[in-house]
Amino acid sequence: MAKPVLKIEDLHVAIDGREIIRGLDLTVQGGEVHAIMGPNGTGKSTLAQALMGHPRYEVTKGTVTLDGKDLLAMGVDERSRAGLFLAMQYPSEVSGVKTSDFLRAAINARRGEGNEIPIMQFIRKLDTAMKTLEMPQEMLSRYLNEGFSGGEKKRNEILQMKMLEPRIAILDEIDSGLDIDAIRIVAEGVGSMLTDEFGVLMITHYQRLLNYIRPHFVHVMMNGRIVKSGGPELAERLEAEGYDWLKEELGIELEHEETDTTVSQEA
Amino acid sequence: MTVTDYDVRQLNLFDALHVNREEPAWVREKREAAFRALDTLPWPVFEKMNITDWPWFQFRPFVSGRPVGSRQDLPEAVLTILNTFVQGAPTVVVENGDLIWEENTSDLNAQGVIVSDLKRALIDHEGLVKRYLFQAVSGDHDRLIALSKNDRLLALSDALWNGGLFVYVPKGVRLAEPIQLILAAHGEGTGLLPRLVVVTEGDSDLTFIEHRLSDDEMTTVHNGVSEVFVGSGARLRFVSVQTLGQKTYDHTRRYGVVEASGRLEWVFGEVGSAHSAQLTVSNLVGEGGSADVKMVSIGNGKQRNHFDLRNRHVAPHTESDVLAKGILLDSARQIYHVVTKIEKGARGSNGEQTARLMMLSHDARGDANPILLIDEHDVKADHAASVGYVDETQLYYLMTRGLSRKEAERMLIFGFLEPVVSQVPIESVQAYLYTAMERKFMP
Numbered sequence: 001m002a003k004p005v006l007k008i009e010d011l012h013v014a015i016d017g018r019e020i021i022r023g024l025d026l027t028v029q030g031g032e033v034h035a036i037m038g039p040n041g042t043g044k045s046t047l048a049q050a051l052m053g054h055p056r057y058e059v060t061k062g063t064v065t066l067d068g069k070d071l072l073a074m075g076v077d078e079r080s081r082a083g084l085f086l087a088m089q090y091p092s093e094v095s096g097v098k099t100s101d102f103l104r105a106a107i108n109a110r111r112g113e114g115n116e117i118p119i120m121q122f123i124r125k126l127d128t129a130m131k132t133l134e135m136p137q138e139m140l141s142r143y144l145n146e147g148f149s150g151g152e153k154k155r156n157e158i159l160q161m162k163m164l165e166p167r168i169a170i171l172d173e174i175d176s177g178l179d180i181d182a183i184r185i186v187a188e189g190v191g192s193m194l195t196d197e198f199g200v201l202m203i204t205h206y207q208r209l210l211n212y213i214r215p216h217f218v219h220v221m222m223n224g225r226i227v228k229s230g231g232p233e234l235a236e237r238l239e240a241e242g243y244d245w246l247k248e249e250l251g252i253e254l255e256h257e258e259t260d261t262t263v264s265q266e267a
Numbered sequence: 268m269t270v271t272d273y274d275v276r277q278l279n280l281f282d283a284l285h286v287n288r289e290e291p292a293w294v295r296e297k298r299e300a301a302f303r304a305l306d307t308l309p310w311p312v313f314e315k316m317n318i319t320d321w322p323w324f325q326f327r328p329f330v331s332g333r334p335v336g337s338r339q340d341l342p343e344a345v346l347t348i349l350n351t352f353v354q355g356a357p358t359v360v361v362e363n364g365d366l367i368w369e370e371n372t373s374d375l376n377a378q379g380v381i382v383s384d385l386k387r388a389l390i391d392h393e394g395l396v397k398r399y400l401f402q403a404v405s406g407d408h409d410r411l412i413a414l415s416k417n418d419r420l421l422a423l424s425d426a427l428w429n430g431g432l433f434v435y436v437p438k439g440v441r442l443a444e445p446i447q448l449i450l451a452a453h454g455e456g457t458g459l460l461p462r463l464v465v466v467t468e469g470d471s472d473l474t475f476i477e478h479r480l481s482d483d484e485m486t487t488v489h490n491g492v493s494e495v496f497v498g499s500g501a502r503l504r505f506v507s508v509q510t511l512g513q514k515t516y517d518h519t520r521r522y523g524v525v526e527a528s529g530r531l532e533w534v535f536g537e538v539g540s541a542h543s544a545q546l547t548v549s550n551l552v553g554e555g556g557s558a559d560v561k562m563v564s565i566g567n568g569k570q571r572n573h574f575d576l577r578n579r580h581v582a583p584h585t586e587s588d589v590l591a592k593g594i595l596l597d598s599a600r601q602i603y604h605v606v607t608k609i610e611k612g613a614r615g616s617n618g619e620q621t622a623r624l625m626m627l628s629h630d631a632r633g634d635a636n637p638i639l640l641i642d643e644h645d646v647k648a649d650h651a652a653s654v655g656y657v658d659e660t661q662l663y664y665l666m667t668r669g670l671s672r673k674e675a676e677r678m679l680i681f682g683f684l685e686p687v688v689s690q691v692p693i694e695s696v697q698a699y700l701y702t703a704m705e706r707k708f709m710p
Contacts, residue, residue, distance in 0.1 A: 092661045095686075105678060110669050
């Protein structure tokens with residue numbers, strides 16, 4: 001199978017008529033880990049949700065393709081079946097739906113009718129993934145994310161990613177609310193999937209996640225654009241010195257101080 | 268709107284009874300009095316739905332069932348349901364006014380258990396039946412709230428009831444297997460007017476399962492009255508599934524009387540397509556008795572459903588709990604009117620109720636009315652009610668994993684109903700409920 005390619009060109013995204021992303025270009029390929037960093041309110045989560053197709057985020061300009069296909073023309077579920085995955089910052093709690101039943105339905109949704117995953121194969125795969133993530137079996141019989149701690153929800157996101165085997169995964173602040181042990185486990189879970197057929201776009205505030213998942217590229221977002229790109233050393237400098245030097249260097253004033261995550265899950 | 272041009276009020280009741288019935292005089296007198304009062308009695312009050320223009324009187328009365336020689340001769344729809352029931356357990360099939368099939372019932376006699384066509388029971392066990400028939404409705408226990416003491420739909424059943432079942436479990440008999448009933452309407456314009464009497468004497472234990480159905484293509488009136496008696500320390504699980512067809516007008520009344528430390532667990536699956544006006548009342552008349560209602564419903568098309576659930580605490584230390592969940596599709600209308608009434612003197616009682624409705628269409632309309640009527644201060648009572656649209660954030664989340672909107676909705680619906688359905692005591696009935704609801708959701 002060919003390397004996956006997610007290609008974003010001149011993307012503009014608005015929420016309720018207000019433009020949040022203002023001309024963003026980025027290409028993520030299989031085998032690559034990209035980290036997007038930046039202060040709160042600069043559009044990082046907006047980028048993630050817009051790529052996934054959240055109905056509240058309106059793409060006003062630009063193109064996005066996945067493996068050459070027009071991603072923006074696809075519905076949310078089609079994007080997922082095409083190989084895109086979004087590990088959410090705030091996953092929904094869904095009462096009454098068992099995690100294992102949901103996972104099986106999601107896998108079968110991409111395999112299609114008549115080609116459902118054999119139950120034993122599903123169980124084995126699930127078992128392996130849960131061991132890697134050090135998740136207890138009983139989580140499977142609990143309702144999806146209901147009453148899960150922040151850390152359990154994040155692990156559950158990565159579990160879903162491992163089960164669905166996307167081509168490109170976006171991890172939206174997968175490290176927030178996790179202690180160091182959990183970050184290590186989650187990062188190993190992601191790292192173990194890295195091949196030429198899998199690319200990652202990580203959104204994070206903190207360098208510490210990058211100690212566990214070494215990015216090939218680091219991008220800084222401000223005011224809805226990528227303002228600087230570099231290697232891992234860029235993240236290290238941001239961790240040590242903050243964003244002020246960069247703002248100064250580029251002559252940028254931040255426009256919104258409120259966080260962009262407050263609307264990220266609202267439909 | 269009309270079921271048939273025939274109006275049962277034109278019936279010559281005397282002739283009809285003379286031809287069809289050998290009934291005790293007290294039953295006949297009840298019929299005649301009720302028949303005479305049909306036009307003068309008030310309508311029952313279903314507060315948020317006008318049901319007075321539904322064709323309650325347009326049906327053919329006293330239609331017989333068709334006897335069958337073997338299980339395979341049963342109508343296909345009946346057979347399908349029969350196969351979802353617990354196999355090997357005592358089961359009877361009533362079509363229109365007659366018991367047309369029974370299986371595995373012979374062992375019951377040895378334990379003194381009676382499962383009998385009600386007409387037959389009035390002959391074989393008249394004294395016993397007389398102690399219960401009509402008594403939960405209009406006996407001493409009925410000093411009941413809001414609904415008029417008598418009304419024309421109840422009188423319609425009293426006058427023209429046709430067939431039904433008498434179930435009697437003697438003191439101390441605990442049945443491991445359920446007793447099962449299928450009640451089917453057959454024939455265009457037929458009125459399905461069963462009376463059901465279920466009696467569990469002290470310290471007995473019974474699971475009763477009934478399934479009522481009519482064909483989608485057939486215009487029918489269902490007017491069914493059930494009277495249920497739970498003796499001291501007895502436990503009765505009463506599971507009722509209805510798949511009445513879309514041209515059926517349904518009036519269902521269920522009355523429960525629970526003696527000291529008795530427990531009555533109702534489970535209702537309203538998964539058919541009929542227009543319904545239903546009332547279920549549990550009277551907790553003995554100290555320490557309890558009533559529990561678990562109910563799911565799904566409405567589609569232009570379906571109209573009014574579900575009225577009432578728990579009445581008369582004796583001290585009684586408990587009641589209602590958990591009802593409804594799904595509304597298309598332009599369906601559904602009302603849950605849930606009343607917890609704690610009478611003066613029922614100290615130390617606890618009444619709880621929850622009704623939740625989920626709408627999947629902006630043309631649907633749901634109402635959940637929780638009502639607490641408390642006349643005693645030393646009690647606990649609690650209610651929760653909600654009506655809302657399916658959660659778009661949850662839908663989005665499921666869709667990001669590749670589920671289509673329809674599949675995601677289905678998952679949310681089933682998740683919403685799961686806490687209720689999972690408590691249905693028979694697994695095959697759980698599966699049936701899901702299948703029936705899925706059929707309505709994904710035709």
